Amino acid sequence: MHFFRLRLVAALLVGITLISVGSTYFDVLTHKHNLSTDLERRTKWYGASLQPQVEQQMTMAHPEAVPQLLQRLRLYPDQPGLAVYDTHGQLVAATGNVTPLRTISQNFLKRPLTEGKEIAAFVKFPPRGLLSLASDKRSAEPAGYGPVRLWYEYAIPLHNGQLTVGALVMVADADYIRQASVDVWRRSFLNIAAMVILVVVVTLLMVRWFLQEPVTRAAEWLRQLRQGKVHIGEAAKEFGYLVPIANEVTSLAEHLTKARAAAETEARLRDAAEHVWTAHRLAVHVREKLGNGKLYVVSNREPYMHVKQCSTVECVVPPSGLVTALEPVLQACDGTWIAHGSGSEDAAFVDEHDHLRVPPDDPRYTLRRVWLSEEEVSGHYEGFSNEGLWPLCHMAHTRPIFRVQDWEYYQQVNAKFAEVLVEEMRDTEHPVVFIQDYHFALLPRMVKNLRPDARVAIFWHIPWPNAEAFSICPWQAELLDGLLGADVIGFHIQSHCNNFLDTVDRTLEARTDWEQFSILRGGHTSLVKPFPISVAWDEHMTEQAENVHHGSLNGAGLKKDAEDSWNRLPDSDERLHSDLHRELGIEGKHLLVGVDRMDYTKGIVERLLAVEYLLDEHPWYLEKIVFAQIAAPSRTRVPSYIALKAQVEETVERINRKFEKSGWKPVILIERQCSHKEVTRYYKAADICLVTSLHDGMNLVSKEFLAARSDGDGVLILSRFAGAAQELRDALTVNPYDVRQVAEAIRTGLEMSPGERRLRIDRMRQQIKEHNVYRWAAMVLTDVCAVRIEGEVLADPGRHQHPVTA
Template sequence: MVTLTTLIIVYLSVMTPIKRTTEWIKKLRRGETVEEINPKHKILLGPLAGEISKMAKSLETARLAAEEEARLRQSSESLWTPERLKEFVKVRLGGRPLFVVSNREPYIHFKKGKEIKCIVPASGLVTAIEPVLKACGGTWIAQGSGSADKETVDKQDKIKVPPEEPQYVLRRVWVTKEEEGGYYYGFANEGLWPLCHIAHTRPTFRAEDWLQYEAVNKKFAEAVLEELEGTQEPCVLIQDYHFALLPRLIKSKRPDARVAIFWHIPWPNPESFGICPWQKEILDGMLGADIIGFHTQFHCNNFMETVDRVLESRLDYEHFTVCREGSTTWIKPFPISIDFAGVSNSAASGNGSKEALLAKYDIQALFMGVGVDRLDYTKGILERFRAVEHVLASDSRYLGKFTFVELAAPSRTAIPRYAEFVVEVEKEAERINDRFKTKNWRPILLLIKHHSHKEILPFYRAADLCLVTSLHDGMNLVAKEFVAARDDEAGALILSKFTGVSREFPDALIVNPYDIVETAQAMKTALTMTADEQKERMRSMRELLKERNIYKWASDLVGELARVRIGRSL
């Protein structure tokens, strides 16, 4: 009896801690919070308890590390970065290089005295596309336009860029002055540009310009085909309205190529596009591409309706495809964006208060607005100046206290309408300044020159408001750059409803730029907006822009292009 009792006591003394320790291990395995092993149990279990405790700590450390890794993985998958895009493109394209074609080159070399300088041109296209090539590598084929461009390329007309840290190849194509006059200034910018923008400037179409447009498209096709030699099933991204004929020219020689053309400007309704005498040729050339991209679904709709009116083809509105002569083209929206992190980080590293920025021009003001544009009649610059005038005329509180800074880049001045527009802008700024200016203040500071991003960012950072009043625009990246620059979550964005970006930024103050009173009222709203409301609006726009950055845009476009099956049976 004594022996039995002893055995029972020993059994209970040993098994009880083992059972409880077993439960403790189960909780630990399930990720539940557990306390240390009971000290009494440790004594009874001896060295085993120590090993179990060590194992428990290792499991807990591993579990926390796994949770952190999962969190980081989820975060990285929701945000597109250069590294992620690089891997994505490598996998989707099977290691094949990416080819980009545009009229505007990303780097211009020019002579300054005996030195050769290099600049990045003021261009929304360059702002958007260059981060993609930096991330993925490849070849960018563009017109060489700088006075020292020929001196800086090799025998194959190539140069590695960026100069400070080469990451891709720039292949330059040489265009004569006669060709440039007809193709670029004539057909593209006196014809197609005003045709596609509802800005009430009459498009001009001349037969001799069309011939040059055809010739330069063929010249670029030859250069692209040279670069594609040796690459099987290459991927080509053609940029904008300068090269409407290029997709067909490339596909006719390289049917194995995957070709996309992205149209950076609006596409008008069929009636408007019908003005173009060569509308059939333009549409047929574009439909040589596997994918035609626009900024918005609205522009896709207009394009489909135009094709339906003009060409004999089969349209599928469910999938937004056009089938013509045995080939299929997808029509899709790809809202272009910017390198959010790049702009945000560059802006954060800069400095300059509004007082310091204005003091350089002998201006003292409590409030500052900013606009950044090419000097183009589609940008609504005159309308915004008149809105500034209305604010000052209707509310004396802002007299002597509000200055609007317009950072304006000269553009296409060889075209008479553009040269005239520069004069109009200068005269309007002068008229309004003469009406209101005082000794140490004027309402409009007009700075006409090519401004670098480094020069622009301090104005974005210091401004109380940014005005984007385009009369018609495909997207408008100035609005996105302003938002990216405001990591302080302050300031207000006033945005034309005729921009593509207005569909993405409902937290901006949306206006009709033709309505001067409405725009002026939006400026007053922006200047009196509370810090909390500014933060709420800006935070919302920044979060959206952070997710929909240029790397997301490129992944969408390249991803769709990689899905194209050669033979066009989609």
């Protein structure tokens, strides 16, 4: 830093000096030019006024009278010296400082005497004293020498008609012009010196205050970060105004912290012979399984979309369990995600191939956007997918609607995605395709027909109904045939697999193997397996929270360590709890939370009725509980969803009108898209989370709630009709259609002892930890990579070993 300051000061000195000297030089030239021009103008004006009188005297041939004339004409001492020369260049008379006049060269006089033209010049002359006007010009001697001075000489021809009879010469002292230039240089030097000193002092202070101190603090932060004594989120205040550097260093620190945490976790897992999957472990596993192949994920919803918010464009993450589940997978293996570009500004952020590297702040994989027309979105997504297949597969008592036109658009969109997918796989030798959900039931067969060498898996994120219910669909055979183009077909739970096999058995000509859970059709085998999807697990943050929890239970010394650990966390659960309660105006009250899309399968109305029943039957909970329902808008152009929205709003208004008192109302309805960070605040602050969907494939809200509860507290009330109920045995399981049962479950959760709450949630969190999304992705990709493609030679004999023991 000392050497840096020296170089900075030297650079400032040189730069300021050069700029100031250059500026002064041009100022001096301008000032000198102005003074010279003024002197020339005054001298010429003075000469023009004298010329007629001197010409008259010379014309009269009275040379002896010329000296007296010059004396009369030169009235003031500061006027130029005057001299008259004859046609031979001989001095006739002079007045004023005549020494320079005596030394005027014949060359200077040649032009006015011979050519009859004016002439002017600046000359330097060392004066030798003054000559007396009365002395004889031939015997005059200089009185002494003086310093060199600048003079201005001006000669005018004297005429008698057309005849030149002499020359009038004027000599003015111009040394003041030179002296003025010297004065300007002197003043500029002082200004330059003062400016340099001031700038250097200010610069050194700025370097110290705005550069040296932030850099020193940042270096200390990096050192403490390396030692694990501070949290990454504290970087902004250390780097100060160096925000770009802070962002990059923070990103680097996050990667280093995660890498260190992953290494520590892997070492501990190997030591304990555990099987917890992490993002780092998944990345290594996927690279090993894929070999020189590449992973392609296809879904209707994109993981990042660009939308216009007011006057700015923002990149947002759509609220979706699918995005939550697949984002870590794509980041781990740098694959390609192909999805519908539904954002209003999406087209402005892709390259010429419709590609975009995401996430924006730390690109880890490629997003390929596919463009659909309004008619295709309406027919494929809103029509056949969400008015047909969605209610068909959910036992929500909403009649499915099947239109021929919607079916045609469904086929068209599947074909468009197949074309894009094959184009993306053009230069890939061993592609692995992972298709998501009911929007693309026809896509597996289309891809297999175009690329038989591709390994294809599809995961059906919603329930699969029994064969009788599915037979309602007019195109059930086409849908099943499309799905059977996949090598691996995944569902959340085994009962969905059983329903699918039974549906195929009753509908198509195929050989169904109930022992191996596979289907052979047209010489191609499809494996049907359950893969319970889950959420990501932040092992590093969980360990910190667990250390805090255990430390608070093990004496004063450990309690102090726990308090220090809490201070290093980005937000403690206690602080989040109090902040959110204060924002909602419900301090001192129990918070119940529901987080869903505005969908008729989520049981939102039934949940509200359960809260109403609780307050009716147990009035002592009045003014003691608040139920916050986050209901993100969904499929807002589908009639059944429009009707549901109106019903929910009417129910909330009726319940609040029935029970509300001054400063309290029982239900808060939040109808907007909330970020994952916002939702996590509600998870952490809630006493109870209600997941009472009428029918669900899995429902990741229940698992997100458990993953967020690093404090080891809280109660989960879970629908028996959600796939998660088969894994989360310690939740309070309810029939969502039984309003009384749900209300009693809420009462049980509110009155449950802290010990039982912690025991239940700890067991469920352990289940989520061991069966997280990384394990889910590893299981699916392992099975699809293990598929033997006809004619392919396996390079790795151990490639097909399953990574997870049963």
